[in-house]
Amino acid sequence: MSDIEIKGPDGSFGAYAAVPQATPAPTLIVIQEIFGVNDVMRELCDEYAKRGYLAICPDLFWRIEPNIQLTDKTDAEWQRAFDLMGKFDVDKGVEDLKATLQHARGMDACTGKGGSVGYCLGGKMSFLMATRSDADCNVSYYGVGLDELLGEAKNISRPLLMHMASEDQFVPKDAQAKIREGLKEHEQVTIHVYEGNNHAFAREGGEHYDAKAAELANKRTIDFLGNHLS
Template sequence: MIMAEFSPIATLEGDARFDAYVAEPAGQAKAAIIIIQEIFGVNEGIRRKTESWAEAGYLALAPDLFWRIEPHIELDPDVPDEMSKGLSLFPRFDQDAGIRDLEATIKAARARLGGDAKVGLVGYCLGGRLAFMAACRTDGDAFVGYYGVGIDGLIGESKAIGKPTMLHIAGADHFVSAEVQQKMHDGLGPNRHITLHDYEGLDHGFATEMGNRRDPAGAQLADSRTVAFFAEHLD
């Protein structure tokens, strides 16, 4: 039986702490996986994903990256007012500080498992963008982004990617145009460390754990690829 609860993590600077939802597997963890939130915070869907990774044998951590704005924000994208609040948080969020918090979470994961433990990162929406940024800027071991937004503006950083990185692209993403998707393929395709998967006809959020945005077949396909990817590069 897994154990899951919120637990504090020290910032890299050591001047503050933020919470992460941490799920521990029943036995010895194979590695660690960090789950990076959407604009809706560490809500029930993100907690379910975290618990699923623990059930698969990984130490799983979902840091509360919005803590500088307001700790423990939890929003439901199917509620219009809560969707609007989530969209309003995106421009207020300091992404560079968020990457430092992900670095701190990587450090905390390795402290729990041992200094040479492997750590994977997987993110959704805003978290998909942050997973890509983390692949460029952190010492994680493998990275997966689902329907990351604005990645075309980060392609210049991709030359720093030297670890396995996989991106799931929603073909009918109303936040990521076909033109942007093409720029991602053109700019990232030549990097042998990056794998791109397209999901024709699927919209943003198709792999959410619950709610109106979920496409069960698309979610199952993308998640199976993610499971295999982490098994190859972390186990």
């Protein structure tokens, strides 16, 4: 497990990489929440590596300030996280993710197969990886702002798994309905709604963590990745 550097279209940026015991392995780009590449994201990478994936989490906030590592435990950190999200350039972020995937596929430890899994902001970015990249599959956990991106859904040509929380405080009910309606006929998209759960229900230790829902979502994710990246 180590920090690596990736060369992107606008310069080099850091990423955390967790390498599985057996290589070559499929790559999984783990996409950060609004708190940066913090302990939560690093631990997720470590867990995916234990399951046989070359897991890489790139620093998407590097243009604003590199190496951001916040928690969800204080109001000041939440405010800083929202400020970073407001300054974040989504389009450039997608290019960084594509560069990360390309970098990973060129590593000796990678089979050439590669997908993404993103949480919160990362859930939005994984949706965009499905619409704008050649990733083999993508997983979105409680992505924000997806109702505004449905025009890109026609570009999805690889499997996309989406986890939505029915009581998501950052995705209003009307937005959820719009997302489900807009994607319900798409043959590459599978949506699971977790009734009674709030945003970030799978973030262990978080305010809205729900062990049962998280276990179910994570099992679905592992099964999905096994089907499409093996």
